[in-house]
Amino acid sequence: MGVVKRPRRRISARRLSNFWTCVPSSQLMASNTPQHELAKHIAAGSSSGSPGSLFSHITDNPFFTAGFGLAALGVAARTGQKGLQHGAAFVRRRMLVDLEITRHDDAYPWVLQWMTNYHRAQQAGTRPLVQNGLLSRVLNRIDPRMHHLQVQTFTPQDGPSHAAHFSFVPGPGKHFLRYKNAFILVDRQRERNSLNVKDGVPFETINLTTLYSHRNVFEDIFAEAHQIYQQSQEGKTVIYNSMGTMWQPFGDAKRKRPLDSVVLERGVKERIVEDMEAFIASRKWYLDRGIPYRRGYLLYGPPGTGKSSFIQAVAGHLDFNIAILNVSERGLTDDRLNHLLTKVPRRTVVLLEDVDVAFMNRKTPGPDGFASASVTFSGLLNALDGVASAEERIIFLTTNHVERLDEALIRPGRVDMTVRLGEATEYQMEQLWDRFYAEFDASGEAKQRFMAKVRQLGLIESVSTAALQGLFLYNKDDTEGAISMVEGLTAGHKAESPVGIPGHVDVNEVTSR
Structure with missing residues (x-):
């Protein structure tokens, strides 16, 4: 005969919970049966089903609260950092002004020379101070210094070969200056990975930063730097040579x-x-x-x-x-x-x-x-x-x-x-003689003898002025030596025939005017 299986009757958690609640507490405390343990787990599961009890269970976990606290601190720190960055950028836009000078700009060496003179005057204590009120006197006591310096060595032309002069210029880095009671941050940056392929000089920039209310000092700095440059070039001619597609000063002025x-x-x-x-x-x-x-x-x-x-x-x-x-x-x-x-x-x-x-x-x-x-x-x-x-x-x-x-x-x-x-004409020869020997031949007697010998040798308009000047340089203080050595001059090119070029200036025509 087949065995008829009776379906199992499921007992809900609520009914089981109600059943155990009917048992006296003394029996529950003393009971160690598996049914008792099962009832405890079921009761715990039924009680944790509500949201409030779940949140309470999570918050009571010390590992969760510690991790959540650290995460909250990280988010707060990151948010505060971004806030400070945005705040600093806002303050910088509203209160500060920047000025960039690249190496290719003409004012770049002017500003470097101005900073060199500033440092030199600061070291010597000759920099002028502005005495205008209590605030100015307080600011005069604050004297920022340049700590990143670069040396430039040069040999004077009029001194001995072993003589050398040294000049300290601001090197790459940040420098703080005070000019007319305005504090200025000077940042000289050098790109080591960016070089000019023509001369091998690294690309550089100078950034000047000051308060927006003191922005007018930039114009004063450039005006003073340009004046210093003009004074250094006064009485001189700058020779430029082509360097790639740019003109660069060739040697000293x-x-x-x-x-x-x-x-x-x-x-x-x-x-x-x-x-x-x-x-x-x-x-x-x-x-x-x-x-x-x-x-x-x-x-x-x-x-x-x-x-x-x-x-x-x-x-x-x-x-x-x-x-x-x-x-x-x-x-x-x-x-x-x-x-x-x-x-x-x-x-x-x-x-x-x-x-x-x-x-x-x-x-x-x-x-x-x-x-x-x-x-x-x-x-x-x-x-x-x-x-x-x-x-x-x-x-x-x-x-x-x-x-x-x-x-x-x-x-x-x-x-x-x-x-x-x-070639040198008679007029040019006389003028050159006077330039070299006027103080030694006040009467002109030596010049007459020199010119007579030149005519005799047929050197007029046959010798270049460079050759004649070389003769006089060899006999700087000796008129008789110049007269005796004039025979060593050899006749050069004869004058060409007049050239038919529009705009040509004929020497004879100019002389006859």
Whole structure:
């Protein structure tokens, strides 16, 4: 027979709980039966089913409360940090002002020199203090110092070879200054991973930070720094050289050469100077008529006749600097040439020396198998007066062989005045003698004997002024030595026939005026 299984009757937790509640407490305490343990677990499970009891059970757990407290502290700290950052940024925007100066800006070396002078005056105790009220007297007692310094060593030109001067400039880092009762944070930053591929100099910036209410001190700092720079360059001519696509000062600034130190034929020097002064004063006249505001000069003649010396002297006379560009330089392209001529520093004349050599034997490779230059003739013409050529520019071209120049290069618009500087004339020889021996030959008797011997040897207009000056330099204080050694001068080039170039200045025509 089959066994009939009776279905089990499920007992709900509530009924079981009610059952155990009917048992006296004394029996429950003494009972150790499995049913008793089961009832306890069921009762605990039924009591924890409510939300309040679950939260109470969780909060009573010490591990949970400790972890929750640490998490809350982390969130609060992170929120407070962000709040402080936003608050500091808000205060910085509202109360502080920043100024950035990059290394490529002209004012960068000015500000460094100003800071150097500030540090020097601070060390010597000669920095002026502002005495204007109680607050100023209190601030004067607060004197921040620069602690990150960098040394610059240079040798004076007029001292012994072993002499050296040291100058301390602010190095990379943060510096605190006080200028006119305004506290300034100076942050000089140097990018070690960013270098200029042309000169290997790392990229640098200077950041100035002060209160917004003191922002006007920036203008005062730049004005004072520019004044210091002008004082350091006063009486000097800066020579620029091309460095990549930029102009960089080449060496130390040279002392201005006096205009009368270059002896040319009578009236030639004055004619060129007058033309340049008239051009500089006629900027508005050119612009009103739509004429490109630029001027070109061509100086040609044998070597040693004073072409480069005159350009240096006239630049110093007009308070201009000189930018020298070698057109035959290897690696100089048309684009780079055009860029350089459009980025000429202010009040600077451009000098293109020996332009005839730039386009001779251009296909002949050098010792390393490469051609000497890559500037094309059309590229030079477009750079001088093309559509993209620069204005407000004075350019000088020099050559020893004017006959080798193409007419397209020396036409008006590219070259407006052409002047030949030839061998020493009788006038130039007398002027050079007076410059060297005027104090030793007050009566002029030695000069007459010298000139008579020069005429006898046929050296007039046959010897360069450089050769004649070399003779006088060898006999600085000896007139008789100069007279006796004049025979050693050899006749050079004879004067060429007049050149038919528009704008050509004839020396004989100028002399006869």
